[in-house]
Amino acid sequence: MTNGTTGSFTRRGLLQAFAATTLTAAPTFSHAAGFLRGGGDIRRVRMYSGRTGERIDMIYWVEGEYIADAVKEINHFMRDWRNGQVKDIDLRTIDIMAATHNLLDCSEPYMLISGYRSPETNAMLRSRSSGVAKNSRHLVGEAADLRLSSRSVNQMARAASACKAGGVGRYTGSNFVHMDCGPVRSWGS
Template identity: 45%
Template sequence: MLSFYHLHTDDRIDVIYRIGDRYQKSALQRLNYFFRDFRTGDVIGMDPRLLDLLYDLKVALGDPDARYHVLSAYRSPETNTMLRRRSRGVAKNSLHLKGKAMDIRFPDLSTRYLRDTAIELSRGGVGYYPRSNFVHVDTGAVRQWRA
């Protein structure tokens, strides 16, 4: 099971997105809507491998029942362009545009520990944003950075 709280919409969701090797279509549809671009309402199909990464990360952290706090998931091109104008830290071809990235934290866990555990999984990109108190994870190439 995965549990999320979206900091911008105040939405919560608890969902079993996969049973064995089978992704649950209705659960994925609910998650796609949950992870929508909260500024525009646009929805995209999120990468199920990102969900697998998030599940495995919770297990590696030792708390499979923990609820992720989500700062950003899917971003529409319009939102990404707007954010790029405001910050140098937003990539032009961000994996958020493809539903392959998420910015997360847990309320009772240091983002440093979250980052270190995500890096140990070696399953994609991991960005550490200590001043903003979140970790970026994605299903792209294995790499890491600090902003």
């Protein structure tokens, strides 16, 4: 909602945000199977980062249209925190995250463990763990690793799987769920 060069709010961004906030009580994603089609709803993400201390509570989609300034802020929030590199996060991944959160019916924001990962960060993580894929979807902005303290890994994974819209990985030992917009599949326990 800000202009990157001047730091001022754009008129359109402000109007969209105001309109979006008037709709916060509206129902969203009435059922997981239809969350990617149809209008008449809003889509929202709420997250915080334990690494940077940042928080985001953003309505990014209203009545069938993505709000460009909101999506830009989400992309920045989900950047590689180790080196500051930003990548456009696939909108399908953001939709899966939002639909899953809605299905879980909780007000707690996600803790973002990992969003976009630069090739350098992914290589470093691979050198430390066998659980990091060489061609991770994090590298192309198609994945997020998320945690909720009020929900179990299994609860989160079941909700994400109900969306039938991408990959869902359970990482019970590390207490997070991987969600991506790739082929429908699941792994972990």
